[in-house]
Amino acid sequence: xxxYSYATVALPTLTPEEAVGYAAAAGYRGLEWKVGEAPxxxxxxxxxxxxxxRCTLALDPAAGARAARLCADxxxxxxxLTPYVQTGDRATLDRVLDVxxxxxxxxxxxxxxRPRPGGPGYHPLFAQALGFLDEAQARAARRGVRIAVExxxxxxxxxxxxxxxxxxxxxxxxxxxxxxxxxxxxEGYEDRRIATELLGPYLHHVHLKNAAVSPVDxxxxxxxxxxxxxxxxxxxHLREIGYAGWVSxxxxxxxxxPLSTLxxxxxxxxxxxxxxxxxxxxxxxxxxxxxxxxxxxxxxVARRG
Numbered sequence: 001x002x003x004y005s006y007a008t009v010a011l012p013t014l015t016p017e018e019a020v021g022y023a024a025a026a027g028y029r030g031l032e033w034k035v036g037e038a039p040x041x042x043x044x045x046x047x048x049x050x051x052x053x054r055c056t057l058a059l060d061p062a063a064g065a066r067a068a069r070l071c072a073d074x075x076x077x078x079x080x081l082t083p084y085v086q087t088g089d090r091a092t093l094d095r096v097l098d099v100x101x102x103x104x105x106x107x108x109x110x111x112x113x114r115p116r117p118g119g120p121g122y123h124p125l126f127a128q129a130l131g132f133l134d135e136a137q138a139r140a141a142r143r144g145v146r147i148a149v150e151x152x153x154x155x156x157x158x159x160x161x162x163x164x165x166x167x168x169x170x171x172x173x174x175x176x177x178x179x180x181x182x183x184x185x186x187e188g189y190e191d192r193r194i195a196t197e198l199l200g201p202y203l204h205h206v207h208l209k210n211a212a213v214s215p216v217d218x219x220x221x222x223x224x225x226x227x228x229x230x231x232x233x234x235x236x237h238l239r240e241i242g243y244a245g246w247v248s249x250x251x252x253x254x255x256x257x258p259l260s261t262l263x264x265x266x267x268x269x270x271x272x273x274x275x276x277x278x279x280x281x282x283x284x285x286x287x288x289x290x291x292x293x294x295x296x297x298x299x300x301v302a303r304r305g
Contacts, residue, residue, distance in 0.1 A: 002238060002276045004269065005030035005079040007207070007250040008055035011258045012048065019055050020070045022259060026266040027280025030077035032248045033057050033067055035099055036092070038084040040114070046221065046252045057081070057103075059095040064103030079246050080107040080148065080205065087113045087125075087132045094139065101143040107204065109148050109178060110136060112155035112166075125156050130166055137174045148204045150178040151188055158188030160195035167202045176204030182250070185211035185228045186219045192237055206238065206247045221252040223261070225268045232272040239275040 006028045011019045023031055035057045038050040057063040064081075071078050081103065083096040100108050110133070113125040120128075137147050149163050157163040163177045177199050184190075196203055210227030211219045224231060235247070251261050269277045 001244055002235070002274075003029050003077075003246050004274070004277060005032050005077070005246050005248045006262060007032040007034070007082065007248045009034040009046075009049050009053065009082060010209075010249065010251045011055045011262065012053040013258050014055050016055055016057075016067060016070055018259075020074045020076060022262060024074040024076055025280050026263055027269075027278055028076070028249075028262075028266070029278075030079040030246060030248075031067075031071060032079040032246075032250075033081050033103070033105070035059065035063075035081045035083040035096055039086065040084075048254065049252055057099060059083075059092070059099060061098045061102035064099035064101070064105070068103045078103045078105045079248060080109060081105045082109040082150075085110055087128050090135065090139075093136055097140055097143050097145060100140075100145045105145065107146045107148045107176075108140060109150050111150050111152050112157035112163075114154050115156065122156060126166070129156060130169060133166060133170065133175060137170055141174055146173065146204065147175045148178045149175070150183075150207070151180045152183050153187035158183070160188075160190055160199055162188070164198050164202065172201035172204075176202045178205040178207055179203055180207035180209075180250070181229050181234050182207065182209030182211050182221070182227075182252075185213065192234065196237070196241055196243075203243065203245070205245055206243070207250045208234070208247050209250045209252060221254070223253045223255050224249070224251055224265050225271075231268065232274075235272070235274050 006023045008019055008031055019031060034053055034055060036059050044050055057067055068078055081096060081100050085093050085096055096108055112129050115125060140147050149157055149167055151157060151159060151163055167175050167177055210222045210224050210229045212222040212227045213219045249265050251265055256264060266280060270279060
C-alpha cells in the first residue's frame with residue numbers, strides 16, 4: 001500500500017503544530033521533517049524554503065521527541081528526517097541520528113557530495129561518499145535507523161544508476177535511495193521502469209514534486225499538476241511494481257502560499273486517482289477535474305510525461 005506524507009521543507013510559513021494539524025486534515029498520513037539549516041541555501045533554487053523555515057527541527061533530541069508527540073496526537077507517522085549533513089561531517093551526522101532516534105524516525109536522508117570548480121573530481125568524491133555511507137549506515141543501525149540517499153541535481157548522485165553504484169555496496173535494509181521525480185526533471189532522468197527495476201530493494205522512499213522547463217530560463221519548480229512530471233503515470237507505475245512505501249510531497253512551487261499548496265495537492269492526488277489516497281476531512285474537489293473553472297486537474301496531470 002502506498003502512503004502519502006508531506007515534507008516540512010515545503011511548509012516554511014507554518015509552525016510544527018500548524019503543519020501537523022493541516023496535513024492530517026487534508027488527508028496526508030505522515031510528515032517528513034526538515035532538520036537543521038542548509039549550507040547551500042543562499043545559492044539554491046529553493047532558497048525561500050530553506051532559509052527561515054519555521055517548520056524545521058533543531059539538532060536536539062528534544063525537538064525530535066516533540067515532533068513525535070505532535071504527530072502521534074494527530075494520528076500521523078514520522079516518516080523520516082531530511083537534514084543537511086555534508087560528506088565526512090560525523091559530528092552533525094551523530095546529532096541528526098540522535099534526533100531521529102528521539103523522533104522514532106525510520107530513516108535519515110543524505111545527499112551526495114557536490115562537485116565544485118577546481119575541486120576534486122568524480123572518482124575521489126565517490127570514494128569519499130562511499131566511505132562516509134559505510135560509517136553512516138553503521139552509526140544509524142545502532143539506533144534502528146536506515147540511511148536514504150536522495151537523487152539530487154548538482155550532486156554525484158543525480159540519477160538512479162549513479163546512486164545505485166554506491167548503495168549496491170550495502171545491505172538494502174540499511175541503505176537505500178529516495179527517488180525524487182521532480183529533481184530528475186532538472187538532472188538525471190532515466191526511464192522510470194529501468195530506474196525502479198535497477199534500484200529494486202534499494203527503492204526506499206519517493207519524493208513527489210513537479211518542475212517545468214523553459215528553453216530560455218531552464219527548469220523551475222512548478223505546481224504539482226503543471227509540469228514535466230506525469231504524476232498519474234508515476235504513481236500508477238509505483239502501484240504496478242508493488243511499491244509499498246511512502247510518497248512524500250515536497251512541492252517547492254511559489255504560485256500559491258504553502259498551506260494553499262498543501263491543500264491543492266490533496267485535490268490533485270484525488271483528481272488523478274492516486275493509488276491508496278484517502279480523502280481528508282477538508283477534501284473538496286472544486287478546482288480539480290470536472291470543474292470548468294479549473295486551470296489544472298486530471299487533464300493537466302495526465303497529459304505531461
